[in-house]
Amino acid sequence: QKEVEQNSGPLSVPEGAIASLNCTYSDRGSQSFFWYRQYSGKSPELIMFIYSNGDKEDGRFTAQLNKASQYVSLLIRDSQPSDSATYLCASRSTDSWGKFQFGAGTQVVVTP
Amino acid sequence: DGGITQSPKYLFRKEGQNVTLSCEQNLNHDAMYWYRQDPGQGLRLIYYSQIVNDFQKGDIAEGYSVSREKKESFPLTVTSAQKNPTAFYLCASSILGDNQPQHFGDGTRLSIL
Numbered sequence: 001q002k003e004v005e006q007n008s009g010p011l012s013v014p015e016g017a018i019a020s021l022n023c024t025y026s027d028r029g030s031q032s033f034f035w036y037r038q039y040s041g042k043s044p045e046l047i048m049f050i051y052s053n054g055d056k057e058d059g060r061f062t063a064q065l066n067k068a069s070q071y072v073s074l075l076i077r078d079s080q081p082s083d084s085a086t087y088l089c090a091s092r093s094t095d096s097w098g099k100f101q102f103g104a105g106t107q108v109v110v111t112p
Numbered sequence: 113d114g115g116i117t118q119s120p121k122y123l124f125r126k127e128g129q130n131v132t133l134s135c136e137q138n139l140n141h142d143a144m145y146w147y148r149q150d151p152g153q154g155l156r157l158i159y160y161s162q163i164v165n166d167f168q169k170g171d172i173a174e175g176y177s178v179s180r181e182k183k184e185s186f187p188l189t190v191t192s193a194q195k196n197p198t199a200f201y202l203c204a205s206s207i208l209g210d211n212q213p214q215h216f217g218d219g220t221r222l223s224i225l
Contacts, residue, residue, distance in 0.1 A: 031210055031211070032210055032211040032212075034213045034214070036216075042218075042219075043202055043216040043217060043218050043219045044155075044202070044216050045216070046213050046214075046215065049211065049213050051210070051211045088154070088155070090214070092210070096168065098143045098160055098162040098168075098206075098208055099157070099160060099168075099170075100157075100206075100214055102154055102155045103154065104153065104154035105154055
């Protein structure tokens with residue numbers, strides 16, 4: 001079973017600080033990776049995707065991909081209370097092209 | 113506006129009853145998916161479909177059935193064989209292609225009466 005793994009948290013971050021979330025994956029053939037934010041009781045919303053090694057920035061969010069080490073990370077700069085949510089890491093499966101593998105999610109709590 | 117519509121938002125099931133959750137998308141996406149999420153847990157794949165009239169079982173298909181008669185629609189039936197159906201059900205869709213993400217509907221919350 002090919003897996004995506006995340007620390008469940010909660011990750012407590014002071015307001016204004018950087019939140020760093022990590023995700024590792026076992027499917028060496030995976031090419032594309034996605035970060036979703038899920039507020040309590042709501043559905044996941046896409047915030048970032050990355051498929052090339054290195055960094056990708058979008059506003060306060062930076063995704064980092066290292067295929068050699070098989071990890072993906074998400075940095076949230078200047079964390080706000082509205083960033084308090086569960087963050088899901090996902091990749092496209094190579095076993096079945098249409099299928100996605102999701103991690104269990106990391107809960108982030110931003111404290112004022 | 114393009115999007116994924118799930119209905120109803122809340123659903124209650126009686127013992128021995130089958131219930132059907134609706135999922136419709138107007139994004140012209142090829143692939144559609146159903147996930148189950150239990151409190152404090154991640155997403156578990158129930159069924160997915162990459163093309164009309166074809167679908168594959170996910171990790172927890174027992175007690176569920178689906179159909180894909182139209183590209184826009186992928187209804188999920190929770191049968192009486194699913195003994196613990198209380199959960200948050202999420203429908204998603206995507207374009208079939210490298211680097212294409214999934215997009216989610218707002219979900220249906222199913223409870224047992």
